[in-house]
Amino acid sequence: MNDLAGKHFVLGLSGGIACYKAAELCRALIKEGATVQVVMTEAAEQFITPVTMQALSNRPVYGSQWDSREPNNMPHINLSREADAILVAPCSADFMAKLLHGRADELLSLMCLARPRPEVPLLLSPSMNREMWSHPATQRNMQQLTDDGATILGVGSGFQACGEYGDGRMLEPLELLEDIVAFFQPKHLQGKRVLITAGPTFEAIDPVRGITNLSSGKMGFAIARAAHEAGADVTLVAGPVSLKTPRGVTRIDVKSARDMLAATQPAAERADVFVATAAVADWRPANCADQKIKKDGSGKAPALDFTENPDILATVAQGARAKAGQLFCVGFAAESQDLVANAQAKRERKGVPLLVGNIGPATFGADDNALVLVDAKGTMEVPRASKLELARGLVAEIAKRLPKK
Ligand code: C5P
Numbered sequence: 001m002n003d004l005a006g007k008h009f010v011l012g013l014s015g016g017i018a019c020y021k022a023a024e025l026c027r028a029l030i031k032e033g034a035t036v037q038v039v040m041t042e043a044a045e046q047f048i049t050p051v052t053m054q055a056l057s058n059r060p061v062y063g064s065q066w067d068s069r070e071p072n073n074m075p076h077i078n079l080s081r082e083a084d085a086i087l088v089a090p091c092s093a094d095f096m097a098k099l100l101h102g103r104a105d106e107l108l109s110l111m112c113l114a115r116p117r118p119e120v121p122l123l124l125s126p127s128m129n130r131e132m133w134s135h136p137a138t139q140r141n142m143q144q145l146t147d148d149g150a151t152i153l154g155v156g157s158g159f160q161a162c163g164e165y166g167d168g169r170m171l172e173p174l175e176l177l178e179d180i181v182a183f184f185q186p187k188h189l190q191g192k193r194v195l196i197t198a199g200p201t202f203e204a205i206d207p208v209r210g211i212t213n214l215s216s217g218k219m220g221f222a223i224a225r226a227a228h229e230a231g232a233d234v235t236l237v238a239g240p241v242s243l244k245t246p247r248g249v250t251r252i253d254v255k256s257a258r259d260m261l262a263a264t265q266p267a268a269e270r271a272d273v274f275v276a277t278a279a280v281a282d283w284r285p286a287n288c289a290d291q292k293i294k295k296d297g298s299g300k301a302p303a304l305d306f307t308e309n310p311d312i313l314a315t316v317a318q319g320a321r322a323k324a325g326q327l328f329c330v331g332f333a334a335e336s337q338d339l340v341a342n343a344q345a346k347r348e349r350k351g352v353p354l355l356v357g358n359i360g361p362a363t364f365g366a367d368d369n370a371l372v373l374v375d376a377k378g379t380m381e382v383p384r385a386s387k388l389e390l391a392r393g394l395v396a397e398i399a400k401r402l403p404k405k
Helices: 019-031 050-057 075-082 093-100 107-114 130-134 136-147 173-183 218-229 257-268 312-317 339-350 387-401
Strands: 008-013 035-040 085-091 122-126 156-159 165-169 193-198 203-206 209-211 233-238 250-253 273-276 283-285 306-308 328-335 354-359 368-375 378-386
Touching (some): 008 019, 008 050, 008 107, 019 035, 019 050, 019 085, 035 075, 085 173, 093 122, 093 136, 122 136, 122 173, 130 136, 130 165, 193 257, 203 283, 218 233, 218 387, 257 312, 273 387, 312 339, 328 339, 339 354, 339 378, 354 387, 368 387
Parallel strands (some): 008 085, 085 122, 193 233, 193 273, 233 250, 273 328, 328 354
Antiparallel strands (some): 203 209, 283 306, 354 368
16 A cells, blocks of 8 residues: 655754664655655764765755755745655754754754745654653653644654663664554544454363464554554454554453453543444354363264353444443444345344444455445445555544544
8 A cells, every 4th residue: 555655744853773673664665655855964964874874865965055056945835835844864862952952953953944835744763771861850841842843753762772772772763654644644534443354263172172263363453553543542443363462552462252242341431433344253162171171082073062152233323322322333244145135124123323244254354345334324335445545434434434623
C-alpha cells in the first residue's frame, strides 16, 4: 500500500547517533510513496554524510541557510512551502531547546520557525540518552513545544548507544513510519474507546492438545490499527495469533472463548464501540483431561463430549450499555454461501446494529478481503481491498453511526 503517496516531507536530521536510523527512515518514507527533501544540521553531518542521504532521497541535501542553489537564496522559505510536513528525526535535546526559543541561526531551525504552521505540521522524533530524556528541562521543553503546535512522536526504551539502558532511543524506522501514516489519517474516532476481539480461540482437550480454527486475526488487527489511527483508545483482545500489536494499541492475549469473554466484559463497560471479529469456537470439549490422553492399544479413538461456548458478541450486545445506546456493537459473519441473507439473519439474531459479512474460507489468512455491511437500512458492498483499507473504511462507517454528542 502507498499510504504516503503524494506526500512530500522535509526530513531534518539534527546531531545524534540515531542519524543512522534516519537513512532507513528516508527509504521507508519513499517506499510508502512519499518524496523526501533532506536537511541536515552541521552536527548531523558528524554522524552520517550528506552523500548517503542524497543517494537515498535522490535529491541534493541542504545544510546551510546561505545555499546559493536557490535563486532567491531562501531555502528556508522555498523548501518548507513545498512540504506536507517537516519531520525532524533524530531530534536532539539541543535542537528541541533551540526550537523552543524560536532560534533560527542555521537552516533547519530557521525552516521550522518560518514554516506556515497550519499547512505544514512539525513532527519531532526525540533521540537522546536516558538522563537527558528524563531531565526536567527536556520534559518542560517538550510540553511547551506541544503547546506551540508541534507533534512529539514517542521514544523507544532499551539499550542505548552510550551503554546505558532506559528511555530516549529514537523509535525504529518502521515504528516511525506507522506513526507518520497514522498522523495523516482522518480522526473519525477521536476521544472514543474501541474494544475489538480478534483471532481464533483454542479449546483444550488435554494439556497438550486442543481444537482451534484457521482465523489469522489479520482483520481484527487491521481494525485495531485503523481505530487507533482514527484517534481512538483501542483495546484488542486477541486469541492465539502471531501478529505484531499495532502501535498504540493495548493488547490482552487470551486462549479460550471463556478467557475471551472474561477479558471482554469488563472492557466493554468502558467502551464506546465493540467490534467482534474473533472466530470464537462454537463448542469446547466438555471436560479437559488433567493428563495427556494416551492411546490404549484398542485402536479406538477416545470419545469427546462437547459443550457450547458463550456467545461473546450476543452477551455484550445484550448488556446494559449496549441497550442504552452507549456501546455500539459490530459483528462479523464468515459465511460460505448466501452472504447477504445470512448476514441479515445473523444481525437480528445477535441484536447488533451493524454486521459485516465476508466469505469465510476465502479470507482466512489472506491480506485482502471483500465485505458487505448490513444494518437496519440495508446492505452496502465494499469491493476487494487490503484488510487495512477495508478496516479504515469500516471505522469511518462506524463513526457515522455513533450518537452525536
Ligand atoms: O454465530 P457466528 O459465530 O457466525 O457469529 C459471528 C460473530 O459473532 C462474530 O462477530 C464473532 O466474533 C461473534 N461470536 C462471538 N462469540 C461466539 C461466537 C461468535 O463473539 N461464541
